[in-house]
Amino acid sequence: MASGNFAFNNPAFQEERPGLTPPPAASQAGAQTAYATATHQATDAAVNAQLEGAFAAPPAGSVNTGRMTVEDTVAKTLGLFAVLLVTAVVGWMWTMAPVTAANPVPTIVPWIVGMLGGFVLAMVISFTSRKKVRPALIFAYAAFEGLFVGGISAYFELLWPGIVIQAAIATFAVVGVVLALFASGKVRASARANKIFLVAILGYMVFGLVNLVLMWTGVTQGTFGLYSQSISIMGIEIPLGLIIGVLVVLLASYSLVQDFDMIQRGVRNGAPRELGWLGGFGIMVTVVWLYIEILRIIAILRGNN
Template sequence: MATSNPAFSQSAAFNATASAQQLEELYNSPSASSAETDRMTVEDTIRKTAASFGILLVGAVVGWWVPGLWIVGAIAGLVLAFVNIFRNRKKLPSAGLTLAYAAAEGLFVGGISKFYEAFAGGVVVQAVLATIVVVGVTLALFATGKIRASARATKVFLAAMIGYLVFSLVNLVLIWTGAVNDPWGLRGSFEIFGIPLGVVIGVLVVIMCAYSLVLDFDMIQQGVKNRAPRAYGWAGAFGIMVTVVWLYLELLRIFAIARN
């Protein structure tokens, strides 16, 4: 027995009532923008990310030239990071909070970069170039489908993150208490086949940062696919900022330890 197809019936009704001129106008009209649909798009997320990094760079210049501001930036950035993380889980992401985080993090990055540059001249340029390369390669591999986020890889990533945080806290305590005399703590006092432990761990952390970028890109892709509200573009921008800053700081430390 024949059954009716609602989709086919609607299409037939539309074709029967629409004139050729109307069809041509529909075909030639531009696609709706994210502002018109209020839905998340890749293009809009890129614009939000670019604006965030623009604010971050301005903050970095200020932090480089104004002594002491990096401390304010570090504290404010940490607080705003947690505020953004918890807000993005329960409410729509906020443009103001995301840009405020970018400004605070910029102050911190600028000040800490000047410190590293004074300690080992040239490392800032090296770290910036290396960061661009890692981000570019990761984005290219993700765009071509060479790498993808998976449940198993994410579990390994989270376990590695916990291990790295524990190591960093222990290393910091050893430095503060004077148990290790090296300024880098365990990172500089131990070697593996003549390579400082900090460089070995740093390379592993760079790989972790690259996978974190994959998770950020995947989140944006899924948000666009599921037609998430446009405001979630700020969540994508925030996630990429956090990962790129982490990557840059780790590369700074790797080059400084290697130089030492």
């Protein structure tokens, strides 16, 4: 089952590894006889002590086994978000640095630097992760993504005070609900849903590119181009950006389900421990996407008001 998130293109997340096949009955009988004989001969106190120590020891973690675990992936994910938050503060301060009473215009340099740097690193990480995972590149991506998030958040906050905390709370709420539903088994990724998701994502990307072209050429007006346009539904004017934004939040939420599903699959397949970095990278990509979409929805709503 393929994921819509390009972070999970490593075979360890894609393939189910078959379980061990039990030996034939005759082999089992022979094994049981050999085991019984060995048991009667193993009277050495040192052997017994070793067995007791093995059973008393705590379960082996990812460090001991060299395998991917949920706990280790969570720790890596939190580390990446910590880097993102630190550089987000830098991006925020950098954006607001030139703002004064005489000059209320912020700089968009950290926004652009973070976006371009993050995009380039995301492509490098995605295309090279099948052969080797490089945590340094993933940390660098988190740093650039932090600049982008901090820069765009400061810009929106200057236009609509209080919008960042609103978007952050909404993002945490959506992530929490999706995680709870996935953990309870009520929501899972499926082959059919993945196909629908892929078609919807491609359609959204085409719409986004068309919108950018129309904005650059001056065909559309407003802060968000086509998103700022309104359509009439039963006599009620509803911003197009609100309708599309809600649909995209649903897409981002399903992408998060795919991320959790791929991490669970990697753990089940006994993937190498280093692939936990790809799990954290994938979740960070999706959560940032979700935050930006929610930020835009709130901006459109507040802009209309």
